[in-house]
Amino acid sequence: MNILITGIHGFVGSNLVVALKEHHSLYGLDIVAPEKVGVIQTFSWKDIEPASFPLQNLPKLDAIIHLAGKAHDTKNQSAAQVYFDINTGLTQKIFDFFLESSAKKFIFFSSVKAAADSVVGDVLTEEVIPTPVGPYGESKIAAENYILGNLKMKNEKLKLRDDDKQVYILRPCMIHGPGNKGNLNLLYNVVKKGIPWPLGNFENRRSFTSIDNLCYVVEGLLTKDVPSGIYHMGDDEALSTNELIALMCEVLGRKPHIWKMNKRMMEGCAGLGTLLHLPLNTERLRKLTENYVVSNAKIKSALGIERMPVRAEDGIRKTIRSFTI
Template sequence: MSKVMATGATGFIGSGLVKRLTGRGVQVVAPVRSQAASDIGPVVGDIDGYTDWRGTLQNVNAVVHSAARAHVMRDGATDPLAEFRKVNVEGTLNLARQAVEAGVKRFVYLSSIKVNGEQTSKGSSFSEEDTPAPEDSYGISKMEAEQALRELSRDSDMAVVIVRPPLVYGPGVKGNFAKIIKLVEKGLPLPLGALHNKRSLVALDNLLDLIVTCIDHPAAANQVFLAGDGQDISTTELLQGVGQVMGKPVRLVPVPNGMLMFGAGLLGKKAVAQRLLGSLQVDISKARNLLGWEPPISVEEGLRRCFISENEC
């Protein structure tokens, strides 16, 4: 990989990718949306179907597209799906078309496990062969972007690689994982001590390693891969693991799953409860078998790295 363009360079995943690539001596172009981040790379403005990428794609061999309109629990948009489509579908396809015109050979798209669905029954796992079943606007927009990219790749010489991660955690993590950390920090009793669900996570370092592998591995061309740590854990085990690396006791009270779901329903928090109590497992055997890829760090090490500075990673 002689020159790579990486979008989303100010984000949690994109910034880590730029650091990983430059550390390996790769020439990286990192376009940004805002003038305030112009020290990182060239400013392209907002991402939609009209963004002009031509100046950033010169002599680029591969594009890794992680910039997106992110999933939010409470979306204030009048038509959330339309807003997601502007960035995640139209913006992605516009970039991909210009990449084809510029002679880019590979386009790595960071999608989401939400394309598969929201949960699995215990003991079963999502795979790349599953029929997509997104349940929210974000997941639908990611699925539509994947479909558009695959169609484009069939009519061009640019290979497309799609990576679908579940919950990503690591240094500087935000969102739901940051909320879990805050729960442990408070030290309050939590009614989550008897959960036997199973959830797949992916440490940032593991996800970055898979993305870098997909940039130039011959067997990755025009494939979809699910990302994960290869070690599924329950929510109870996750809380205990976070407490261990933080050096804080975790006060977990064993309350039956059914009672928790009932209480969450009464409080209008059913969706939140499903994420905490339900299972979501992914099968990463395709990446293992086709690419010879193995997650380089364990869940325990991934949790430890959540609490060290970026300079120490």
């Protein structure tokens, strides 16, 4: 297949190149265009302006994978409009290009944060009514709505069947793997310094997405006849923060220091932190201790598999070991 990948030089894009280059012809679309092993050519966003279509040197496309976007700023220092300019605006631009192109498959990387900032109930499924909180999730759901609305309009206008253009909206939870410097790395640095974890009494469960499982799913969407739709993405098993710390200490060859401080006392400290603008405040305590379990049942059913190829613990170990190099 001839595949165009936006944001090809990012963490997920780089891993997809490694996973797909042996069996597919890959092209990139990015704000930078250095040579990349496995990528025939990288184009700029200006190249897909209507005046530039069709692109020179670009063969007939079979699929487009849209990764480019602004990641969630956990420090909340980014202006809200920037999220909409990038996450919504670029999606509109590349999806319009897809509708006019020869490509039959479009994979958009959204986020579970487009569905919900917090999970109500035991698990987050695709049936949830989206209630994003903040510009990151709101910009992602706006992009999703644009895709679904314009695909429907295009099919009705040209009297196309729904399977003439197959569109997949992936909502992964936190993606991790070697080379990724996200929140797992921050937690690892705390553990590495030997700082005790004081929230051992909070037994939360969270879903994660191994980059290996993610690449496996993308390959399946490209090569199998999967119905268009929204699919949540995560590993099979959810892990607690206590389990994460234990895994990190296992890799480091240390004994974990997990303190089970009184919950009410920690909540009181967090409340005081909110008043005094300290690092541990009520909102941060909620984020550190809440459950966020994501169902991957729909995507596994669509791909005809019972389990993801990589267990959650094995994927986490692989990521942690990369921090030690």
